[in-house]
Amino acid sequence: MPVVREQTFTKSEQSVLKTFREFLMSPGQMLCFYGPELERYRNALKGLTERGLLVKERFKGAYSLTREGFAAMRSVHPHLA
Template identity: 55%
Template sequence: MLSTTEECVLRTFREYHMTPNKMLCFYGQDLLGKEEALNSLIRRDLLVREKFAGGYSLTRAGYREMRRSD
């Protein structure tokens, strides 16, 4: 079960029509406010942290979860 903030992160990916392995950047207050949820989604293997600061990509499992919560 996803937290409200984790669902919000996945909604952001859905809003930008992201697919697996495509980077989406979070920055400023948005990054700081969602950092815990982003790290949790990484631990669940739903996201991958990119080398670019604030950059994250969906895994295939993350993409399925994003579509499921649509």
């Protein structure tokens, strides 16, 4: 598993990572955000993508975790199953 540099995340970025964790997403698996959630998390999704933690997929509102994003997700929310 990649080593995660110490990073700070906004509350919105933490919420996005928590959503990936709640759906038990692995690197490369696509998760779709839609409607109000897509609008609410637009900046967080963009920021996480620019940092190389998410990949924006071709399908509208769809993102997947990179290996680094997966490690960050686990470090931000280690208590979730």
